[in-house]
Amino acid sequence: MQSYKSTDSQGNPAHNGHLTRSAFAFVLAGGRGTRLLQLTDWRSKPAVPFGGKFRIIDFTLSNCVNSGIRRIGVATQYKAQSLIHHLQRGWSFLDGRFDEFIDLLPAQQQVAENWYMGTADAVFQNLDVLRRNQPKYVFILSGDHVYKMDYGQMLAKHIQTNADLTVACIDVPIEEASAFGVIGQDENQRILSFTEKPKDPQPIPGKPGRAMASMGVYVFNTEFLYEQLIRDSDERSSTHDFGKDLIPYVISRYRVFAHNFTESCVGMKHEQPDETPYWRDVGTIDAYWEANMELTKVTPSLNIYDEDWPIWTHQEQLPPAKFVFDDDGRRGMAIDSLVSGGNIISGAVVRRSMLFSRVRVHSYATVEDSVILPKVDIGRSAKLRRVIVDKHCHIPEGLVAGYDAEEDRQRFHVTGKGITLITPEMLGQHAHYLR
Secondary structure (H helix, E strand, O other), X not given: OOOOOOEOOOOOEOXXXXXXXXXXXXXXXXOOXXXXXXXXXXXXXXXXXXXXXXXXXXXXXXXXXXXXXXXEEEEEOOOOHHHHHHXXXXXXXXXXXXOOEEEEEEOOOOOOOOOOOOHHHHHHOOHHHHHHHOOOEEEEEEXXXXXXXXXXXXXXXXXXXXXXXXXXXXXXXXXXXXXOEEEEEOOOOEEEEEEEOOOOOOOEOOEXXXXXXXXXXXXXXXXXXXXXXXXXXXXXXOOOOHHHHHHHXXXXXXXXXXXXXXHOEOOOOOOOOOOOOOEEOOOOHXXXXXXXXXXXXXXXXXXXXXXXXXXOOOOOOOOOXXXXXXXXXXXXXXXXXXXXXXXXXXXXXXXXXXXXXXXXXXXXXXXXXXXXXXXXXXXXXXXXXXXXEOOOOXXXXXXXXXXXXXXXXXXXXXXXXXXXEEOOXXXXXXXXXXX
């Protein structure tokens, strides 16, 4: 496989392949993502489609592969079949002859008669997997965020500071910080405090409107990780979670450092020091819609066309998108939109929208400011605006959604920001068995 080189914070080539080859990535991908509502009724959050052809987990896994980490374990639990199906078909290119692999790690009650009880417990229950692979360093990663990051830069910093644990962090508005673990650090980036989802987040000194948030990206020295997981598993009062239990415990006892995302964010123009690095937690319907819509802009913050840091995924064998009819009032076209393979826009108009694969939009229909997931059929004269349409929906001829929130609430889910979510079950179609 081709090796992709990244750059350091000064734009110089980074050469951390010899470090990342000694690392193992443990990806936590078992969460439901309840704030995504019906989008995760039949799939876990990491398996939710994103960006026209990807799944959310593809971004974390691509970061691993592009950084040179090719030994990866993915812990699954909640409604994992869609995720497993995707990983088997899209990520089987790693070559075991070179000790490259992605192992699926479902909860198997190997240690006790429990499923994964928390993020730390998920890793603890797979200590035998880690021990067999004998890594020097272990990355603990979340599989449900969208970002591009060179983990090699973080590992190099971890080694340079002689840390036991390094936590990746990002500067966020303080009003959003309650959704994350909030970090307090000294001038050397040594972490002094870590509070999981605080009601009153601690601001960054000198920046009263900002807080330093954990990204859910950790790198441990392997033996130190083993010791802490075993200790935490024996602690009856623990919830066995990294953010709530393990990290707060080790901060005052060991060398724990923060790593600022700007030092390893891929794709930033470093001549603009105030540029905000791209990292999205698409954990709500509104955030999911906004992140997808952002990609339809002329110059989106996330560059999915970057050949030096590609986003790997399952490549379906599909024909090109097709646009047919050029009559007044019946013209097949898409403007300011992303349209994937296998789509047919037949005498319909699509504006500022994200269409995943195998979508058909029939004559006289209009789709605006919308996210249409795979295998959706939009009937004639339908009008959709500011909607998310889940996979396998058949939108009936003439249906109107996204124009009258009160009317939509009688059939669909409408968010506080006015985004309408439509699923097959809401249409009485009960197609989940096809996913």
